[in-house]
Amino acid sequence: MVSLTFYGGAGEIGGNKILLEDKGARIYLDFGESFNFGEDYFYEYLSPRAVNGLEVYFEFGLLPKVPRLYGKRQLQFTGMKYAPPDIDAVFISHFHSDHLNHLPFLDEGIPVYMGHGTQRLIETYNKLYPGYYKMGEHKEIGLFKSGDKIKVKHLVVEPIHVEHSVPGAYGFIIHTSKGAVVYTGDFRLHGPRSDMSQEFVEKAADARPYAMLCEGTRMAEAGERNYTEKEVEEKADEIIKEAKGIVFADFSMANVDRFLSFYNATVKNGRKLVIDTRFAFVLDNLREKVAALPDVMEDKDILVYYRIAKSCEFEEKDYYPWERKYFPKKVTYKELSRAGKGYVMHMGFNKLMELVYIQPKDAEFVYSMSEHFLEGEENEEMRTVMENWVKHFKVGFHKAHSSGHASREDLEEVVKKVNPKVLVPMHTSKPEEFLKLHKNVVLPEKGKTIEI
Ligand SMILES: [Zn+2]
Ligand SMILES: [Zn+2]
Numbered sequence: 001m002v003s004l005t006f007y008g009g010a011g012e013i014g015g016n017k018i019l020l021e022d023k024g025a026r027i028y029l030d031f032g033e034s035f036n037f038g039e040d041y042f043y044e045y046l047s048p049r050a051v052n053g054l055e056v057y058f059e060f061g062l063l064p065k066v067p068r069l070y071g072k073r074q075l076q077f078t079g080m081k082y083a084p085p086d087i088d089a090v091f092i093s094h095f096h097s098d099h100l101n102h103l104p105f106l107d108e109g110i111p112v113y114m115g116h117g118t119q120r121l122i123e124t125y126n127k128l129y130p131g132y133y134k135m136g137e138h139k140e141i142g143l144f145k146s147g148d149k150i151k152v153k154h155l156v157v158e159p160i161h162v163e164h165s166v167p168g169a170y171g172f173i174i175h176t177s178k179g180a181v182v183y184t185g186d187f188r189l190h191g192p193r194s195d196m197s198q199e200f201v202e203k204a205a206d207a208r209p210y211a212m213l214c215e216g217t218r219m220a221e222a223g224e225r226n227y228t229e230k231e232v233e234e235k236a237d238e239i240i241k242e243a244k245g246i247v248f249a250d251f252s253m254a255n256v257d258r259f260l261s262f263y264n265a266t267v268k269n270g271r272k273l274v275i276d277t278r279f280a281f282v283l284d285n286l287r288e289k290v291a292a293l294p295d296v297m298e299d300k301d302i303l304v305y306y307r308i309a310k311s312c313e314f315e316e317k318d319y320y321p322w323e324r325k326y327f328p329k330k331v332t333y334k335e336l337s338r339a340g341k342g343y344v345m346h347m348g349f350n351k352l353m354e355l356v357y358i359q360p361k362d363a364e365f366v367y368s369m370s371e372h373f374l375e376g377e378e379n380e381e382m383r384t385v386m387e388n389w390v391k392h393f394k395v396g397f398h399k400a401h402s403s404g405h406a407s408r409e410d411l412e413e414v415v416k417k418v419n420p421k422v423l424v425p426m427h428t429s430k431p432e433e434f435l436k437l438h439k440n441v442v443l444p445e446k447g448k449t450i451e452i
Helices: 054-059 116-128 194-206 229-242 256-268 277-286 333-338 354-358 377-392 408-418 431-436
Strands: 002-006 018-022 025-029 089-091 112-115 141-144 150-152 155-162 169-176 179-183 211-215 247-250 272-276 302-305 343-346 364-367 396-399 422-426 449-451
Touching (some): 018 169, 025 155, 025 169, 089 155, 112 116, 116 141, 155 194, 169 194, 194 408, 211 408, 229 247, 229 256, 229 364, 256 272, 256 343, 272 277, 277 302, 333 343, 333 354
Parallel strands (some): 025 089, 089 112, 112 141, 211 422, 247 343, 247 364, 272 302, 272 343
Antiparallel strands (some): 018 025, 150 155, 155 169, 169 179
């Protein structure tokens, strides 16, 4: 008998934390944090202490009181007695907070498996934002690549690469005593590497799965236009072509497909792409894993932006040692304000301050972030601030985005192709929509165990 317990990811987009049990083997599929985690009780500095914290989460019922899962120190003030873990492994599908943020709570004795790319991203972001991307202590971290077969007791877990809005994303095929169980993770089929997702779908179908846990982020969007990554590049190209001044583009640094879309559109229009030192560092670290990425130091179309620091004279010593490497590629606000038309600059909410120094003329701003921002009400305040900055500098505002998640139409196709006996919707606010796609849908509920 295979059972699933959803501690997150049931009836919500994100927060995947799913326990799969089969004849004494117990594994977690992802160990993420819900997007609305703690928002009812915490606000800015009113937040749990970093060292422990579990007692606060237990107080408000934000994390499940599951024995033999959490670390000894985490349980210190909770009243729950520590016992060695009874979980055999945790499998992380990709580098997004809603899939891995709760790793630090785990008992260090539980083996954690993740892709090479995910580990590289964690290391990279940890260096850039110390203490922010915490992974916790784990005695054993197993790194996998597509096609590996990882044995956990009698279970065999097969990670297969998929395309998503971050590199190194995987779906899993889990061979259980009852047959194969497919776990999609987050994926899409409309970008430059949709071949990877296709391969996953084919392998999932070949496994003749008993059950499929399928993400449904976009299940509510019936009939809505599915913008491809190629269309983002085309739209960026049009905007850049028409622009009389500098073009700012706001997108996630970890989204390498989006980077390449803007890079291609920039080069096509004879401009230079300006990224900051952090972005240069991310590209440097990912290039070994993602062959399509250009070499920041060698590529003549990439320049690295240096912000005003201590001396205000752009001296090397003003910057962290890891940033100094990119000095030969240096560009500052001075060049960008003099000859804006020659550049496309990566811009994020936290870098808006640079506009004060650049003083852009006839500039355009392309908003190209993923779906959990701008549209989301929780970010209303940030959106207003961003709009105010854009208006203040009389910058033209555009949107160009392609989702990291499969469209409803693609999900329908995938369900048909994989054809599981049981379909379990996850990572969706509209799980009941899956009832229209399949005759045997089991709707999970948070904290409840279902047998499949
Ligand atoms: Zn997700
Ligand atoms: Zn994701």
